[in-house]
Amino acid sequence: MRRKGLVAALLAVCVALPATAASVAESGWGLPQLAQLLAQNSGGTLAFTEYKYLQALKLPLRVQGTVSFTPPDRIERIVTQPRPERFVVDNGLVTISKNGGSEHVVQLAQYPQLQAFVSAFTATLNGQLQALQKNFTTVVTGNAEAWALKLTPARAALADTVEQMVITGAAAQILSFEVKQANGDRSVMQLSPLPTPLPAG
Amino acid sequence: MRRWICLLAWLAVLGLGSLVAAEKVHMSTDLTAFLPTGTDADATVLLDAARNGTAARLMLLAIGGGDAQQRAKASRQLTQALRQDPRFVRVENGVASDPDALIQPLLQHRYLLSPAVTAESFSVASLHQALLQRLADLASPTSAFTAQWVTQDPTGALMPLLARWRPQNAPRIRAGVWATQDGKQAILLVETRASGFDLAAQTPLVNEVRTQFSKLAMPGLTLQMAGAGPFSVLLRDRTRHEVKLYSALASVAMFIVLLLAYRSLWLVLLGGLPMLSAVLAGLLVSQAVFGEVYGITLAFGITLIGVVADYPLHLFSHLHPNEPVHTSLKRIWPTLHLSAVNMLVAYCMLTFTGFSGLSQLGVFAATGLATAWLSTRWLMPYLLTQPRFDAADGWAGVAVQWLKKLPVWRWPAAVLLLASVAVLVGLNKPMWNDDLAGLTPVPKPLQALGQRLRSALGAPDLGYVISVPGNSSQQVLARSEQLLPLLKALQARQAIGGFDAAARFLPSVATQQQHQQALPDAATLKANLHAALQATPYMEAAFAPFLQDVAAARTATPLTLADVQGSLIGLRIAPMLVQQGDAWHALLPLSAVQDVAAVQAAVAASGVAGATLVNLKATSARMVASFRSDALWQLGIVVLTTLVIMFWGLPWRRYLPTLLPMAAAVLGVTAGYYLLDIRLNLFHLISLMLVAGLAEDYALFLGADAASDAERARSLHAVTLCLASSVSVFGILGMSEIPVLQAIGQTVTAGVLLGCVLGVLGARPRLAAALARRGSQGR
Numbered sequence: 001m002r003r004k005g006l007v008a009a010l011l012a013v014c015v016a017l018p019a020t021a022a023s024v025a026e027s028g029w030g031l032p033q034l035a036q037l038l039a040q041n042s043g044g045t046l047a048f049t050e051y052k053y054l055q056a057l058k059l060p061l062r063v064q065g066t067v068s069f070t071p072p073d074r075i076e077r078i079v080t081q082p083r084p085e086r087f088v089v090d091n092g093l094v095t096i097s098k099n100g101g102s103e104h105v106v107q108l109a110q111y112p113q114l115q116a117f118v119s120a121f122t123a124t125l126n127g128q129l130q131a132l133q134k135n136f137t138t139v140v141t142g143n144a145e146a147w148a149l150k151l152t153p154a155r156a157a158l159a160d161t162v163e164q165m166v167i168t169g170a171a172a173q174i175l176s177f178e179v180k181q182a183n184g185d186r187s188v189m190q191l192s193p194l195p196t197p198l199p200a201g
Numbered sequence: 202m203r204r205w206i207c208l209l210a211w212l213a214v215l216g217l218g219s220l221v222a223a224e225k226v227h228m229s230t231d232l233t234a235f236l237p238t239g240t241d242a243d244a245t246v247l248l249d250a251a252r253n254g255t256a257a258r259l260m261l262l263a264i265g266g267g268d269a270q271q272r273a274k275a276s277r278q279l280t281q282a283l284r285q286d287p288r289f290v291r292v293e294n295g296v297a298s299d300p301d302a303l304i305q306p307l308l309q310h311r312y313l314l315s316p317a318v319t320a321e322s323f324s325v326a327s328l329h330q331a332l333l334q335r336l337a338d339l340a341s342p343t344s345a346f347t348a349q350w351v352t353q354d355p356t357g358a359l360m361p362l363l364a365r366w367r368p369q370n371a372p373r374i375r376a377g378v379w380a381t382q383d384g385k386q387a388i389l390l391v392e393t394r395a396s397g398f399d400l401a402a403q404t405p406l407v408n409e410v411r412t413q414f415s416k417l418a419m420p421g422l423t424l425q426m427a428g429a430g431p432f433s434v435l436l437r438d439r440t441r442h443e444v445k446l447y448s449a450l451a452s453v454a455m456f457i458v459l460l461l462a463y464r465s466l467w468l469v470l471l472g473g474l475p476m477l478s479a480v481l482a483g484l485l486v487s488q489a490v491f492g493e494v495y496g497i498t499l500a501f502g503i504t505l506i507g508v509v510a511d512y513p514l515h516l517f518s519h520l521h522p523n524e525p526v527h528t529s530l531k532r533i534w535p536t537l538h539l540s541a542v543n544m545l546v547a548y549c550m551l552t553f554t555g556f557s558g559l560s561q562l563g564v565f566a567a568t569g570l571a572t573a574w575l576s577t578r579w580l581m582p583y584l585l586t587q588p589r590f591d592a593a594d595g596w597a598g599v600a601v602q603w604l605k606k607l608p609v610w611r612w613p614a615a616v617l618l619l620a621s622v623a624v625l626v627g628l629n630k631p632m633w634n635d636d637l638a639g640l641t642p643v644p645k646p647l648q649a650l651g652q653r654l655r656s657a658l659g660a661p662d663l664g665y666v667i668s669v670p671g672n673s674s675q676q677v678l679a680r681s682e683q684l685l686p687l688l689k690a691l692q693a694r695q696a697i698g699g700f701d702a703a704a705r706f707l708p709s710v711a712t713q714q715q716h717q718q719a720l721p722d723a724a725t726l727k728a729n730l731h732a733a734l735q736a737t738p739y740m741e742a743a744f745a746p747f748l749q750d751v752a753a754a755r756t757a758t759p760l761t762l763a764d765v766q767g768s769l770i771g772l773r774i775a776p777m778l779v780q781q782g783d784a785w786h787a788l789l790p791l792s793a794v795q796d797v798a799a800v801q802a803a804v805a806a807s808g809v810a811g812a813t814l815v816n817l818k819a820t821s822a823r824m825v826a827s828f829r830s831d832a833l834w835q836l837g838i839v840v841l842t843t844l845v846i847m848f849w850g851l852p853w854r855r856y857l858p859t860l861l862p863m864a865a866a867v868l869g870v871t872a873g874y875y876l877l878d879i880r881l882n883l884f885h886l887i888s889l890m891l892v893a894g895l896a897e898d899y900a901l902f903l904g905a906d907a908a909s910d911a912e913r914a915r916s917l918h919a920v921t922l923c924l925a926s927s928v929s930v931f932g933i934l935g936m937s938e939i940p941v942l943q944a945i946g947q948t949v950t951a952g953v954l955l956g957c958v959l960g961v962l963g964a965r966p967r968l969a970a971a972l973a974r975r976g977s978q979g980r
Contacts, residue, residue, distance in 0.1 A: 052339065054339060057740060058739065085340070091376065093273070
């Protein structure tokens, strides 16, 4: 999947290079441009594979499922592996439904690390990157076709749990989302468009 | 000039008294003071504790209006704001919030407290299963929260402890927060540190909730509050407001009546002074004797001494232009004296009844009456001058001429009396309303709201508790532990909606020791963990905190009540454990009891020594009933004494005309209520006492020997004005929607009207002329 994304990005770079070179040179590449690019997103569903590198584990924990985004700030994450779980962030509330159907609601504000992740995720998905500057130092590298956004917490309280987040993408598509926690735990989430189901036969 | 000095001196004393009263008098709003003490000490303590228990500390909030998202937002923000306030033990709206202050002690003591601690849970197989389960937890996006516990608490001992803090039957969730069944209101559960019946503490809390809600500035949303605290505050405010409004209206009405009758502002204003002095003196003396004044004493007391408002009226009506004020006073003095002494003795006897409420009422009323009586006798004359007009010259003179043509009719009173007795004896049905809450009932829509919220939240009501006695906190904890499985079974069968118990939060030392014994030793646990970790991605070294905690818990000292004092756990269980000397009670509040017999049977079958299901409402009603019947008995003695005094003070021929209207008025009104199916409460009883006093007063004056028709006219004038002022004051009170005011107002109005009419018909003065004639014929 990752390779597919990269190939697409490279192809896009080759095709678009002559046309965009001038404008990039003129206006430079930075947060405003990335925001503009990402603002084209209007929600949708992506498949993800997440690897969690945790202190307590010898091997990374592999989590698979889909994640959908509905503007302005609703995220639904459905895990299929290792155990089914549905996780919805909406309007500041997190609803977790386990396999058995039991529902548990928590307030997003109570999990600073999760909140940081969610705010970075939604801001990236709807292109409202300026909002992130309130809580993070932002660094944008690369170019429109292969970019990386580095977020470092600006507030000490958040920095206690989150060390850094790196989001990479190609044009309007987000490819990966990496979170480094202050305690050394780390997770990398790779995103890709939902594979279209193969025709039967 | 002299009367001005006298007036100023009197006013100065009143002013000084008011200052002292404002400074020193401590008003107590406790209604339970009117419950008998010492009759059933155990029941009193229990009732009091239960009334102040967890159920009474819950506030149930409902946010309506707007859409579900707006309500949810308000619910969250309100919750967040209130959780900052230490006066609230917990604020729940369905969004889990486990403050560190709660998690840390629970985490630290989890192997002592948690019901999940069994020997089995540390076996290789169980550990392996638990570890796989924790792996799923780690996959969750909230893992940063739970991950910290995976290596410290792999068996999940903490989670059931945290779960105890949530309602047993969680309400439905709408837009992420608790909502009513129809989803139209967001609901919150708040437990206050103060009891719901502690009005002084509840008032700022209720205001705080309202303030925080209005701070959200979300137009279109409304906040409704239910629960003992908000209801008491609401009722207090409502009663206060109505009392103020209706007293003001009543005062204006009385003022107009008196002004029309006496055509003198001076007289009307003076007329209020004895009553004012009476209330003030009553307050100060009650405070000095008892150290505090029950609000209800003031309410009952002012009703009871309502008769003193008539004293100056008798004097004013008997003044006439050609006679010094003192002479007028001396003419009415014997009658006034008899009436006052009579009642004074009755009130003094109340003092010795042995109920703190009644004896305070007696002290208040006796002091007030004495003050008014003495000030009318010794102060009032110095403030008066001979009037320009004689009451006998007006309508009263005409009325007397007309009355003279009427025969003496005692039969209406006699018929009414006999009919009333027949009704009371003949219709054998319950006559009294002993529901304390019935005296100040919560408005129906609010009651329904409270009911709805309570059932949605599974919160206990003030209906039933199981009481478990013992001689130590440990014993009652251990005994209530035995009941927990039975209650769970009852809950599963839906015989009860839910239950609570201190033992759920703090198990007995014995149970904690059992938990300790279930913990494996260090070597076994290490070996089991090692085996359980096979074929999992975990690092074995990461589980060092788990091994350490289990080892520490094996030798830890079990937690006792003293250890949790002041902590969140301590605050949560305090209302459910009652200590009285060496005796302890665990109170287990039940919610939504559907099958009382099943609960009773389960409690009886449990074999837990002394455990009983207490119906709080019935117990409270039983106590009020026993108080009432005791009070009635005491009042009977008071009435008999009064009669003896009257017989001693009156010639025999006046017995019947004086007593008949009084008895007929009191029993007639009672029978009327009886026929209308209105049950009587304490307020009716007190009002009937006032009716008796006023009716006796009327009959005494109407039947007093008169030197002339003019004198008789003056007495009629006075009695008519007394009646008019009583009817205007109590008639207006009777229009209130507050049952207490209604009861007092309607009872007194009906009673004095009956008493006065029957008195006019039946009591005839012996005129001086007739007196002389009879005297010469007879002897």
